[in-house]
Amino acid sequence: MSGRLRVLQTLDAVGGVWRYAVDLARALAPQGVETVFLGFGPSPSRAQRAEAAALGPLLWSDAPLDWLAPDASALAAVPETIARTARSEGVDLLHLNLPTQAAGLETERPVLAVSHSCVPTWFRAVRGGGPPPGWEWHKTLNARGLARAEAVVAPSRAHAAALSTCYGPLPRLTVVPNGTAAPRGTPGTEPFVVAAGRWWDEGKGGATLDAAAEHANWPIHLLGPLQGPNGAHFAPSHAIAEGERSHAEVVSVMSRAAIFVSPSLYEPFGLAVAEAARLGLPLVLSDIPTFRELWSDAAVFVPPRDPEALAVTLDELACDPARRQDLGEAAQLRSGRFTPEAQAARMLRLYADLVRHPVSPQAAAPR
Incomplete structure (x- = not known):
C-alpha cells in the first residue's frame, strides 16, 4: 500500500x-x-x-x-x-x-x-x-x-x-x-528436555509433564512463571523449575536442549513450539487439534494427560540421536511457514x- x-x-x-x-x-x-x-x-x-x-x-x-x-x-x-x-x-x-x-x-x-x-x-x-x-x-x-x-x-x-x-x-x-523471530539454529546436544510456558495455567499441562518427569531418564526443565497474576500457582515435584526468564534467556536455554516438549491441553497457536522448531529441536507434542494442524509429520504426538506415554516417548527419543536429528530437521523446515x-x-x-x-x-x- x-x-x-x-x-x-x-x-x-x-x-x-x-x-x-x-x-x-x-x-x-x-x-x-x-x-x-x-x-x-x-x-x-x-x-x-x-x-x-x-x-x-x-x-x-x-x-x-x-x-x-x-x-x-x-x-x-x-x-x-x-x-x-x-x-x-x-x-x-x-x-x-x-x-x-x-x-x-x-x-x-x-x-x-x-x-x-x-x-x-x-x-x-x-x-x-x-x-x-x-x-x-x-x-x-x-x-x-x-x-x-x-x-x-x-x-x-x-x-x-x-x-x-x-x-x-x-x-x-x-x-x-x-x-516467530527466533534465530535459526542447530539442535542442542545436552541431555535434557525443555518446555516453556506459563505453568500456573492449567491448560499448559504442567501436571502431566511433572508426573512424566518422575519416570523420564532425562531431566525436564520448565521455563516460565509458576505464579500467575490471577493467583494461580504451580509447584512441580519432579521437573526442574527454571522460573521466568527474559526472551533471550529462554531462547538460549532452549538452544542447548536435545528435546522440546509441550503437553498443552489448549493452544490456539503455541509460539514456544514454533521457536523451538526454528532452533531445530525435535518436538514432542500433545495430540491436540492445533498441534496436529501445524506440526503434522514434523513432531511426535502423545495423548494429552498421559504422563506414562509421555515419559516413554521422551526416553525412546533420548536413546535415538538419529531420529532426534530427523525430527529436528523436519520441525525446522516446517517453521519456515511461521515467519x-x-x-x-x-x-x-x-x-x-x-x-x-x-x-x-x-x-x-x-x-
Missing part, C-alpha cells in the same frame, strides 16, 4: 501477546506501518518497556485484562480508553489483541480483533464445558466484540473452529498464523482492505 499507516495495537505484558505484538510491529515497520502500543493489565518490566519503545510509543492503562477482571463492569472504561488514545495518537486503524476490547467501542476507525485465546474456549478444551456460574459474561462480551470488529483473526484453523463452535458463524474470520515476514504480509493485506473500505461504527454495531 502507498503511504504510511499508523496502527494502534493493544497488548499485555503477561503472556505471548507481548511477543506477538512487538515481533509483528518490527516486521511491519519496513512496510511503512507505524505502531502505537496501548497496554492493559499488569505493568511491563523495564526490559519490555525498552523493547516496545524502540518500535513506537508505549502507553499503559490500569484497566484489567478480561480474564483478570472480576466482572464485566471492571472493563467499562476500556472502549473509551481505546477510542480516546486512537484520536490523540492520530491512528488509521485499531488492532485489538483481545476481542472483548471491541465491545461497545465507538470509533470511525476500522477495527481488527485477534483472538489469541478466550475464557470460554479455554474451559471447553481444559475442563470439558462452559465457564462456571458467574463467568458467563465472558462469552457475552467476546461475542459482542467479535461482532463489532470489521475483521477477526485467529492464529490457526483449529482455534477458528473453536471460536465458531462457541460463538456461532463468524463471516469476517480469517486465519493468519503467528510468526514474522509472512505474518506481516498477510496482516498488511487485511489492514489495507480495512483502511480502503472503512465501516462506520453504526454499520458495524452488533445486532
